[in-house]
Amino acid sequence: MIQIKNLRKRYGKMEALKGLTLEIEKGTVFGFVGPNGAGKSTTMSILATLLEPTSGQAYVGGYEVTKSPKEVRKLIGYMPDFFGVYDNLTAEEYLDFYGANYDIPQAERKEIIPQLLELVNLSHKRDAYVDSLSRGMKQRLGLARCLVHNPEVLILDEPASGLDPRARIELREILKELRNMGKTIIISSHILPELAEMCDVIGIVEEGNLVAFGRVDEIYTRMQETKVLRIRLLDRFEEAMAHLQQKVNVSQVTHEGNWLVVGFTGDDQQQVELFHDLAVSGFPVAAFNEEQGDLEEIFLEITKGVGS
Numbered sequence: 001m002i003q004i005k006n007l008r009k010r011y012g013k014m015e016a017l018k019g020l021t022l023e024i025e026k027g028t029v030f031g032f033v034g035p036n037g038a039g040k041s042t043t044m045s046i047l048a049t050l051l052e053p054t055s056g057q058a059y060v061g062g063y064e065v066t067k068s069p070k071e072v073r074k075l076i077g078y079m080p081d082f083f084g085v086y087d088n089l090t091a092e093e094y095l096d097f098y099g100a101n102y103d104i105p106q107a108e109r110k111e112i113i114p115q116l117l118e119l120v121n122l123s124h125k126r127d128a129y130v131d132s133l134s135r136g137m138k139q140r141l142g143l144a145r146c147l148v149h150n151p152e153v154l155i156l157d158e159p160a161s162g163l164d165p166r167a168r169i170e171l172r173e174i175l176k177e178l179r180n181m182g183k184t185i186i187i188s189s190h191i192l193p194e195l196a197e198m199c200d201v202i203g204i205v206e207e208g209n210l211v212a213f214g215r216v217d218e219i220y221t222r223m224q225e226t227k228v229l230r231i232r233l234l235d236r237f238e239e240a241m242a243h244l245q246q247k248v249n250v251s252q253v254t255h256e257g258n259w260l261v262v263g264f265t266g267d268d269q270q271q272v273e274l275f276h277d278l279a280v281s282g283f284p285v286a287a288f289n290e291e292q293g294d295l296e297e298i299f300l301e302i303t304k305g306v307g308s
């Protein structure tokens with residue numbers, strides 16, 4: 001649905017995109033992650049036909065963004081990372097205004113606007129002034145605005161930023177519905193875990209380059225496969241390390257203070273057996289706990305170099 005080939009963008013001497021290449025399949029919720037200034041907004045603005053690339057190509061639904069902007073605009077709904085001020089417009093009037101901008105006939109607008117308000121859980125705020133809405137509600141209204149012309153692709157720049165956990169959950173639920181409707185969605189954020197819970201595929205961009213690209217379910221499977229077990233002993237550390245290193249599901253053992261840190265790839269039952277074995281072998285285990293691997297570390301490790 002979306003192809004980006006060797007995309008470059010310069011702002012004066014600053015090269016914001018350095019040959020970005022990326023492909024997003026139809027129906028995917030794609031998370032675009034990267035620190036501030038990495039080039040996410042620049043990429044999204046190019047896809048939204050609002051910014052010309054310096055070189056390279058970007059296609060939406062087969063249309064090149066610089067050559068066929070009109071066709072591309074019909075296919076996309078774009079939500080920028082800021083929300084303007086709209087004095088004296090109610091939520092309903094606001095959507096009606098954007099619907100009219102897309103030349104949607106009034107009778108049709110009357111039909112779709114209540115549906116859109118319902119989709120984003122704002123039916124009860126139909127007559128409320130936009131400026132009186134909370135940030136989360138404004139974000140949801142912005143999302144409804146992108147949907148007035150029923151686009152196939154949604155480009156959402158930092159839609160979760162500044163939202164409280166509850167508002168984020170609401171946003172996630174709406175995105176799920178949109179995905180079920182078959183939309184292709186691109187969402188950016190600088191927080192990987194925030195995106196991982198909403199997306200199917202993640203791409204990490206740093207300094208204008210894609211440094212990692214992969215499916216979220218594969219990453220979670222990998223995370224479950226590699227646990228870190230921490231075991232606190234009273235003594236006999238060296239002996240316990242040697243003992244553990246012989247176990248099949250133990251990938252690595254290190255010693256930190258009174259703790260042994262064990263990389264473990266077994267399932268829960270095998271973990272029970274490991275602890276039981278330590279106890280019956282007489283090692284003085286005072287405590288143990290289990291940690292999940294770090295999402296970002298695992299992600300980068302398994303997707304390293306994929307995008308470059």
Ligand SMILES: Nc1ncnc2c1ncn2[C@@H]1O[C@H](COP(=O)(O)OP(=O)(O)OP(=O)(O)O)[C@@H](O)[C@H]1O
Binds near residue numbers: 015016039040190
């Ligand atoms: N209009 C502009 N003129 C000059 N430099 C710009 C302009 N827009 C963006 N930049 C620079 O290009 C780089 C990429 O910016 P961009 O906004 O695409 O990053 P981002 O990943 O979206 O970051 P953020 O999360 O902060 O929005 C940054 O260094 C930024 O300062």
